[in-house]
Structure formats: C-alpha cells, structure tokens
Amino acid sequence: MEKKQKPYFPMFVNLSEQQILCIGGGTIAARRIRTLTRFTDHLIVMAPEICEEMRELLEQFPIMWIQKKLKAEEVIAIENGIHEKSAEINGCEKTDLNFQDIYMVLATTNDDELNHVIVKACKERGILVNTCDDKSQCDFYFPAVTEIDGIVIGLNSGGKDPKKVREVRQKIEKMKC
Ligand SMILES: C[C@@]1(CC(=O)O)c2cc3[nH]c(cc4nc(cc5[nH]c(cc(n2)[C@H]1CCC(=O)O)[C@@](C)(CC(=O)O)[C@@H]5CCC(=O)O)C(CC(=O)O)=C4CCC(=O)O)c(CCC(=O)O)c3CC(=O)O
Ligand SMILES: NC(=O)C1=CN([C@@H]2O[C@H](COP(=O)(O)OP(=O)(O)OC[C@H]3O[C@@H](n4cnc5c(N)ncnc54)[C@H](O)[C@@H]3O)[C@@H](O)[C@H]2O)C=CC1
Missing domain, CATH: 3.30.160 (Double Stranded RNA Binding Domain)
Incomplete structure (x- = not known):
C-alpha cells in the first residue's frame, strides 16, 4: 500500500530571542522578513542587493543588512565555524557574525546551487534551514x-x-x- 504523506504539525515557536539569518534580499526574502518582524527583532539579511520592499523594511524595523554576495566556498566553511566580517550594516556598528549564534537560516537567493550548499552546511551544523526553491530540502515550511x-x-x-x-x-x- 502506498504511504500517504502526512501534513506537518503547526508548532508555535518562541523566536523572540532567536537570531534568524536570511540569505538573499529579493521578493521572497522581503515577504518572509515582513512576516518575521512580528516575532523577533533579531533579523539579519545577507545579500549584495535588496529589493525596494526590503529597503522599506530596513527603515521600519531593526533589521541588520550585511551587504555581501556569499560564495559557496564560504558557506562550506560554516562547518569550521565561519566568522563573517560584515561589510555594511544598516544603522549598526560593524560587527562579526558567527553562524553559531544563528537559530534559523532562510535560503532565498535566486541561485539554486548556492541555496543547496547553504542547506547542506546548516544541516551539518544542526541549524534549522528552509530553502525557497526546493521543498524536499526544507527542515520546515514557511x-x-x-x-x-x-x-x-x-x-x-x-x-x-x-x-x-x-x-x-x-x-x-x-x-x-
Ligand atoms: C513548500 C514551501 C517551502 C518554503 O519555501 O517554505 C514553498 C515552496 C515553493 N513555493 C513556490 C511557488 C510559490 N509560492 C508562493 C507563495 C508562498 N509560498 C509560501 C510557502 C512555501 N512555498 C512553503 C510551503 C507552501 C505551502 O503551504 O504549500 C508562502 C505560504 C509563505 C511565504 O513565502 O511567505 C507564500 C504565500 C504567503 C502569503 O501570501 O501569505 C506563490 C504564490 C505567490 O507568490 O503569489 C508561488 C507561485 C505559485 C504558482 O504560480 O503556482 C515554489 C516554486 C518556485 C519556483 O518557481 O521555482 C516552491 C518550491 C517547491 O515547491 O519546491
Ligand atoms: N517559496 C516561494 O514562495 C517561492 C520561491 N521562488 C524561488 O525563490 C527564488 C528567489 O525569488 P525572488 O526573491 O523573487 O528573487 P529575486 O531575484 O527578487 O532576489 C534574489 C536575491 O538573492 C540575492 N542573491 C543572489 N546571489 C546571492 C549570493 N551569492 N549571496 C547572497 N545573496 C544573493 C540577490 O541579491 C537578491 O537579493 C526564485 O529563484 C525561485 O526559485 C519563487 C517564487 C515563490
């Protein structure tokens, strides 16, 4: 008998003190960051360019923007505890970003290959991860x-x-x- 896929359980999680990293700053990222602003003030967006809606969100909420194009090689280094020197951060002092402090990662870039590498690295480190381009790789759905x-x-x-x-x-x- 074919096994029917069970729906996912809607678990309500306290995110208020958790850091969430969104890699990518386009339409999908902005929609998800907007949703998340209700639940935490600890939001970080990493992208070389951001869309207009994300720009507006950065003005309204205490979101950190790390203006950076992430390279797959750097993500692989997550395994070794990557230490990012942030380039430009919205309204904040320059600071280090240690992926060890990240509770959840949203891969929302339009580079499917990079998203895949991000997922793999996060899974290896036990960081909850979601990617917008492939439901089969998500730890949870948005x-x-x-x-x-x-x-x-x-x-x-x-x-x-x-x-x-x-x-x-x-x-x-x-x-x-
Ligand atoms: C599985 C999931 C995994 C995850 O990403 O977490 C996922 C996956 C994918 N979505 C795709 C497409 C679209 N997604 C939307 C919209 C939303 N998608 C959201 C969630 C999720 N999307 C997760 C659970 C979804 C569920 O509940 O079933 C929402 C609810 C939340 C949010 O994104 O904020 C938000 C509505 C929010 C709101 O309005 O409130 C639209 C419509 C639109 O944008 O108007 C389209 C065009 C559809 C069309 O045109 O038919 C593709 C193909 C991408 C491609 O083209 O490659 C994939 C990849 C795949 O299926 O593998
Ligand atoms: N889950 C969902 O609801 C949906 C998912 N999608 C998928 O989402 C992807 C993204 O869609 P949009 O947000 O509309 O794309 P977009 O083109 O608006 O944004 C892409 C973002 O990724 C950033 N980016 C690209 N390379 C990067 C890198 N190396 N490091 C950091 N950031 C990088 C860009 O600077 C930009 O901010 C699509 O390619 C598609 O696969 C599309 C529709 C719905």
Missing part, C-alpha cells in the same frame, strides 16, 4: 501568517498549493472586519 485579535494563524498546504494558501490567507483577512 507558513502564510495572519493574526486576528492576538490569535496567530499559520497556513500550510505541505507545498501542494502555495497559491491557494495565499488565497485562503487573503479570505481570512477579509473576514476580519
């Missing part, structure tokens, strides 16, 4: 999130239909009033 009267609602279709997930989230938001 949910659509909304909130009604302080009740957080997270939605997920197990990667079957993200577009529908978005539509359901929008329907819920219309019901709010």
Whole structure:
C-alpha cells in the first residue's frame, strides 16, 4: 500500500530571542522578513542587493543588512565555524557574525546551487534551514501568517498549493472586519 504523506504539525515557536539569518534580499526574502518582524527583532539579511520592499523594511524595523554576495566556498566553511566580517550594516556598528549564534537560516537567493550548499552546511551544523526553491530540502515550511485579535494563524498546504494558501490567507483577512 502506498504511504500517504502526512501534513506537518503547526508548532508555535518562541523566536523572540532567536537570531534568524536570511540569505538573499529579493521578493521572497522581503515577504518572509515582513512576516518575521512580528516575532523577533533579531533579523539579519545577507545579500549584495535588496529589493525596494526590503529597503522599506530596513527603515521600519531593526533589521541588520550585511551587504555581501556569499560564495559557496564560504558557506562550506560554516562547518569550521565561519566568522563573517560584515561589510555594511544598516544603522549598526560593524560587527562579526558567527553562524553559531544563528537559530534559523532562510535560503532565498535566486541561485539554486548556492541555496543547496547553504542547506547542506546548516544541516551539518544542526541549524534549522528552509530553502525557497526546493521543498524536499526544507527542515520546515514557511507558513502564510495572519493574526486576528492576538490569535496567530499559520497556513500550510505541505507545498501542494502555495497559491491557494495565499488565497485562503487573503479570505481570512477579509473576514476580519
Ligand atoms: C513548500 C514551501 C517551502 C518554503 O519555501 O517554505 C514553498 C515552496 C515553493 N513555493 C513556490 C511557488 C510559490 N509560492 C508562493 C507563495 C508562498 N509560498 C509560501 C510557502 C512555501 N512555498 C512553503 C510551503 C507552501 C505551502 O503551504 O504549500 C508562502 C505560504 C509563505 C511565504 O513565502 O511567505 C507564500 C504565500 C504567503 C502569503 O501570501 O501569505 C506563490 C504564490 C505567490 O507568490 O503569489 C508561488 C507561485 C505559485 C504558482 O504560480 O503556482 C515554489 C516554486 C518556485 C519556483 O518557481 O521555482 C516552491 C518550491 C517547491 O515547491 O519546491
Ligand atoms: N517559496 C516561494 O514562495 C517561492 C520561491 N521562488 C524561488 O525563490 C527564488 C528567489 O525569488 P525572488 O526573491 O523573487 O528573487 P529575486 O531575484 O527578487 O532576489 C534574489 C536575491 O538573492 C540575492 N542573491 C543572489 N546571489 C546571492 C549570493 N551569492 N549571496 C547572497 N545573496 C544573493 C540577490 O541579491 C537578491 O537579493 C526564485 O529563484 C525561485 O526559485 C519563487 C517564487 C515563490
């Protein structure tokens, strides 16, 4: 008998004191960082360039931007405890970033190969990792999130239909009033 894939359990996690590193600063990254600003002030974005929406988020929230194009060789060095010298950081002093302090990594670059290397390095170090281009490699899925009267609602279709997930989230938001 074929085994049916079970849905993922919606575990609600305290992220308020956890550092989250998002590698990539485009459309997907901005959408996810916007969601995460509700849950933690410890957000780091690493990307050589960021989109307009991310730029606006950097102005509104205490997000650290490390302006850097990550190289696959550097990611592999994560295994040895990579120590990043940050290039340019939004409103903050120059500082070292030690991946050992990172709780969760979001790989959101448009370089699928790099995303894959990031996933591998994180898994080796036991860091929770999500990549936007391949659901089979994710430790967890990024949910659509909304909130009604302080009740957080997270939605997920197990990667079957993200577009529908978005539509359901929008329907819920219309019901709010
Ligand atoms: C599995 C998952 C893993 C993860 O990334 O965590 C994943 C994977 C992938 N998504 C893809 C495509 C799209 N994703 C969206 C939208 C969202 N995707 C999100 C989550 C997830 N996406 C995870 C669980 C999904 C689930 O619940 O089923 C949301 C909920 C959260 C967020 O991203 O913030 C957000 C809605 C947020 C909101 O609106 O509230 C849209 C629609 C749109 O953008 O309008 C499209 C175009 C679809 C189309 O056009 O049909 C591709 C192909 C990429 C490619 O082209 O290569 C992959 C890769 C793959 O399937 O392997
Ligand atoms: N999971 C999801 O919901 C969806 C996922 N995707 C996937 O997400 C990927 C990214 O999509 P977008 O955000 O729209 O792309 P985008 O082109 O807007 O952004 C890509 C970002 O990655 C950064 N980047 C590229 N190389 C880098 C490196 N070496 N180091 C650090 N940052 C680097 C760029 O500077 C840019 O900020 C797509 O290639 C696609 O595979 C696409 C649609 C939906």
